[in-house]
Amino acid sequence: MKITIIKPGLLSTVQDMGRYRYLSQAVPVSGAMDELAHRLANKAVGNDDHCATIEFTYADASFKAETSILISYSGDGAFLVYQGELMPAEKPLFFSAGSVIKLISNPIGARTYLAVAGGWNVPDVMESKSTYLTAGFGGYKGRALQKADVLVGGPNLNEISNKILKQLVERSLIYPNWCISRNSLLPVKKREIRVVLANEICWFDATSILSFLTNAYTVNLRSNRMGYQLTGKPLVRKVTKELLSTAVTPGTIQVTGSGDLVMLMADCQTTGGYPRIAQVAAVDLPLCAQLKPGDTIEFAEISRDEAEELYLEREHDLLLITKVINLKYTQI
Known part of the structure; x- marks a missing residue:
């Protein structure tokens, strides 16, 4: 399965679940910003969660199917359009060779993930296909996708992907009558980000802690895959000592010397010297991945146990989705 990029959009890169085994060597995790959307796109075509997808930031992109392709997409940054018709998300979609598919704007979010049966076939770098743009490695030649780039799907489809493809071809369908409900896996309050208070919370006075948990923050224009700068009421430290560089991870919320917040994201550094006031619960990182400059959020405290239980x-729900899809197609 093969596509050619006609229009790459603002920022489109190949991503997977990231590289975790090289943090001690200061290599960031990278990977899909919205891991949930990435995984659901893969599940819809029968892939393993770790297969590479294309992460489109915003829309205004298009590609051509050079061969027949089985794809799916998930995320709130764009809609897929074929011959003027919106294609449903979280479903397997079959297109014949020569088809041109466009991505048009979805104002709700920022990122959309395109999976192909078998996963996008790019080389592994440090056990991952994820693009890390700052260092220029991983993904497609270590860079963002460009016009005329050709991407090829993995050569070997698994049994489920083959059966999904066969069913659509035999019935002359673009997509089946089932889909995955992504919204059922997301909280109702999509602008409330649940956090666990972090190690340096005691460095801030009570008024600042209360402000952090009650006031709204706006995503600044100076935000990217490394982190979001948040505009709001500055926090005041009661401890003035400096912090030795210490571990950080995607979802860590740091407080700069001026009292502003920085929420670290997929391409963040592995250590940092700013005090950590909170850590975003893993289940809410997909909400953060869909934030755009100008979006406003609030933080809500939960316990470590609650965060773990939600995760x-x-x-468990994602495992059930995989089992149901497998069961549906093993009966064919």
Whole structure:
């Protein structure tokens, strides 16, 4: 399966679940900003969650199917359009060779993930296909996608992907009558980000802590895959000592010397010297990935146990989705 990029959009890169085994060597995790959307796009075509997808930031992109392709997409940054018709998300979609598919703007979010049966076939770098733009490695030649780039799907489809493809071809369908409900896996309050208070919370006075948990923050224009700068009421430190560089991870919220917040994201550094006031619960990182400059959010405190329970519940739901899809197609 093969596509040619006609228009790459603002920023389109190949991503997977990231590289975690090289943090001690100061290599960032990278990977899909919205891991949930990435995984659902893969599940819809029968892929393993770790297969590479294309992460489109915003829309205004298009590509041509050079061969017949089985794809799916998920995320709030764009809609896929074929011959003027909106294609449903979180479904397998079959297109014949020569088809041109466009991505048009979805004002709700920022990022959309395109999966192909078998995953996008790019080389592994440090056990991952994810693009890390700052260092120029991983993904497609270590860079963002450009016009005329040709991407090829993995050569070997698994049993489920083959059966999905066969069913659509035999019935002359673009997509089946089922889909994955992504919204059922997301909280109702999409602008409330749940956090666990972090190690240096005691460095701030009570008024600042209360302000952090009650006031709104706006995503600044100076935000990218490394982190979001948040505009709001500055926080005041009661401890003036400097912090030795210490571990940070996607979802860590740091407080700069001027009292402003920085929420670290997928391409963030592995250590940092700013005090950490909170850590975003893993289940809410997909909400953060869909934020755009100008979006306003609030933070809500939960306990570590609650964050872990929410994570395990979602993993259970994702496992059930995989089992249901497998069961549906093993009966064919």
